[in-house]
Amino acid sequence: MLGLLxxxxxxxxxxxxxxxxxxxxxxxxxSGPAIKGAISSLIVRTTFAPFYSGNAAIKGIxxxxxxxxxxxxxxxxxxxxxxxxxxxxxxxxxxRGMLDFETRSGYSIxxxxxxxxxxxxxxxxxxxxxxxxxxxxxxxxVITPEGLVGHIADRVGGLFxxxxxxxxxxxxxxxxxxxxxxxxxxxQSGPNxxxxxxxxxxxxxxGDTILSSGMGERFPEGIPIGFVRSVALDSTTFFLSVAVKxxxxxxxxxxxxxxxxxxxxxxxxxP
Amino acid sequence: xxxxxxxxxxxxxxxxxxxxLLGEYLCPGGTGLRYDLLVIFLAGxxxxxxxxxxxxxxxxxxxxxxxxxxxxxGMMVNATLGLAAGMSRERLFLERITARWLVFAxxxxxxxxxxxxxxxxxxxxxxxxxxxxxxxxxIAVTSVIGTMTLVAHQSWRKPKVPLGSIASxxxxxx
Numbered sequence: 140m141l142g143l144l145x146x147x148x149x150x151x152x153x154x155x156x157x158x159x160x161x162x163x164x165x166x167x168x169x170s171g172p173a174i175k176g177a178i179s180s181l182i183v184r185t186t187f188a189p190f191y192s193g194n195a196a197i198k199g200i201x202x203x204x205x206x207x208x209x210x211x212x213x214x215x216x217x218x219x220x221x222x223x224x225x226x227x228x229x230x231x232x233x234x235r236g237m238l239d240f241e242t243r244s245g246y247s248i249x250x251x252x253x254x255x256x257x258x259x260x261x262x263x264x265x266x267x268x269x270x271x272x273x274x275x276x277x278x279x280x281v282i283t284p285e286g287l288v289g290h291i292a293d294r295v296g297g298l299f300x301x302x303x304x305x306x307x308x309x310x311x312x313x314x315x316x317x318x319x320x321x322x323x324x325x326x327q328s329g330p331n332x333x334x335x336x337x338x339x340x341x342x343x344x345x346g347d348t349i350l351s352s353g354m355g356e357r358f359p360e361g362i363p364i365g366f367v368r369s370v371a372l373d374s375t376t377f378f379l380s381v382a383v384k385x386x387x388x389x390x391x392x393x394x395x396x397x398x399x400x401x402x403x404x405x406x407x408x409x410p
Numbered sequence: 411x412x413x414x415x416x417x418x419x420x421x422x423x424x425x426x427x428x429x430x431l432l433g434e435y436l437c438p439g440g441t442g443l444r445y446d447l448l449v450i451f452l453a454g455x456x457x458x459x460x461x462x463x464x465x466x467x468x469x470x471x472x473x474x475x476x477x478x479x480x481x482x483x484g485m486m487v488n489a490t491l492g493l494a495a496g497m498s499r500e501r502l503f504l505e506r507i508t509a510r511w512l513v514f515a516x517x518x519x520x521x522x523x524x525x526x527x528x529x530x531x532x533x534x535x536x537x538x539x540x541x542x543x544x545x546x547x548x549i550a551v552t553s554v555i556g557t558m559t560l561v562a563h564q565s566w567r568k569p570k571v572p573l574g575s576i577a578s579x580x581x582x583x584x
Contacts, residue, residue: 153459153493160467160489167474167482179478186422186472190430197431 236284237394246359248282248396249275254298263306263326264292267299267395275299278357280398286363286386287311287351288395299397303389304332304364312355313364318342321352324364324383331368334381341379343370349383359398418468425449425469429476441544444552446473447518450488451556454495455510456563466492480529487525491517510560514553519545 167175237250255266265288269275281288281301289303302309305326313324313334320341327333337343347367353360365385373380428436428445436443446469454462470488474481498513522545530537 153463153496156460156463156467157489157493160463161486163467164470164482164486164489167471167485170481172478175478175481179475179481182472182475186426187430187476190427194431194434 233394237396239284247399249399251281251299251395251397253392253395263302263309265289265301265303265389265392267301267397268297269299269397275397275399280358280362281395282362282398283387283392283395285388286365287358288387288389288392290357291397301395304385304387305330305389310355311358311364312352313349314352315341315343315367316348316350317344318347321354322381324349330384332365332383332385334367334383335378337379337381339372339377339379343367343379343381345370418464421449421453421465422468422472426472429473437548439544440540441547442551443555444518444548446470446488447491447521448552448556448559450492451495451514451517452559452563454492454497455499455513455560457496458499459493459496462492462494462496463489464492466490477529483528484525487521490524491521494520507557507561511553511557514556515549518549518552522548 167178249269251267251269253265254268267281275291275294277291277293279291281290281303287304289301289306289309291299292302293300304311304324307326309326311324312321314321315334318341320337320343322337322341323335324332325335334343334349345367349364349367351358351360351362351364363386365383367381368384369382371380371382425446433445437445450462450466450469453465457465466488467485470485471481473488474484477484495513495517498517502509502513522541526537526540526545530540
């Protein structure tokens with residue numbers, strides 16, 4: 140007990156040190172909750188709090204990193220999904236337009252999907268699939284809401300080979316919508332078509348719309364073909380040299396319509 | 411004196427740092443490396459009973475502050491542990507690694523048996539489960555690490571006097 144009276148209890152040996160520690164511990168144990176709370180709060184705030192804060196900060200960094208990784212993977216997934224939905228939306232709009240066109244056109248038409256298109260800038264055929272339709276014949280005109288595409292040239296299995304206007308052998312009897320001047324639309328070279336056999340004094344102007352005239356009996360009357368891009372006087376012939384830009388972009392076709400072929404076309408009544 | 415104070419301060423800071431930064435990962439739910447007990451044991455085994463008591467009291471005090479309801483209880487048990495560790499250094503022949511490991515393991519086991527009783531609210535089911543699961547793993551981890559640390563420390567710093575009064579009395583040299 141003499142150790143208790145010394146100023147430096149730990150210098151008196153382990154017994155005194157232990158005794159002092161036990162007494163301190165007992166005093167702390169029997170002290171009230173308020174004192175315990177105050178002492179604990181002081182020690183925790185000064186000793187533990189900085190390390191707990193550091194731990195929280197480190198965990199926060201890892202948490203942000205992990206969250207960033209998760210968000211990045213979500214962004215990638217959502218970007219892909221967005222692209223898919225955008226494409227689906229475009230397809231939906233296209234199909235709606237085609238459905239509307241089918242109603243407006245008044246012809247008996249069958250939808251078809253392009254399965255092979257010209258790879259070269261100018262190539263005269265595309266391959267289309269029209270499902271299990273058996274009523275389509277060689278020669279049936281192929282159109283889109285934008286205008287005339289061509290006609291069915293052959294059938295191979297379940298697919299149809301369409302000869303488009305970019306083929307030299309695809310000729311269309313045509314008429315200028317404004318002046319009613321007639322001629323023959325035919326491809327000669329380049330991306331444009333040629334509106335042939337227009338007399339020198341024919342009234343054809345740049346911007347005029349060229350339609351099928353129905354005179355050749357291969358294509359019905361009134362299907363848009365393109366617009367006049369340039370008109371020039373060919374001094375070697377008696378005809379104008381008229382370049383027509385087709386309304387249909389043959390290189391990016393996806394869906395088309397095939398009109399049931401008839402030997403004599405009658406203008407359908409629009410609903 | 412100032413050096414000693416700084417040294418003890420750093421020891422306490424290291425205990426707080428372990429609790430705050432690493433305890434969640436290395437000793438989740440009180441199962442794993444018990445750094446506070448390791449410090450007390452190392453102080454007692456390497457520095458003697460007085461240092462063991464001092465380490466036990468201080469470490470017990472600051473760790474008790476995390477559970478204010480038991481303020482003083484951990485201090486008491488840990489001081490006893492430090493005293494026992496110091497006394498075992500002075501009275502037992504602890505040259506063999508297995509002997510040191512045994513002292514570590516027994517000390518932590520006795521500590522948990524005493525300390526956990528009021529902490530578990532005298533619920534024997536919780537008390538038994540804590541001892542069987544948490545303490546067993548903690549004893550295994552802490553005693554192995556403690557023994558290795560002690561061996562490394564003594565090989566790094568040769569003791570000026572042989573460990574254990576028995577060894578010095580019978581004249582066994584290392």
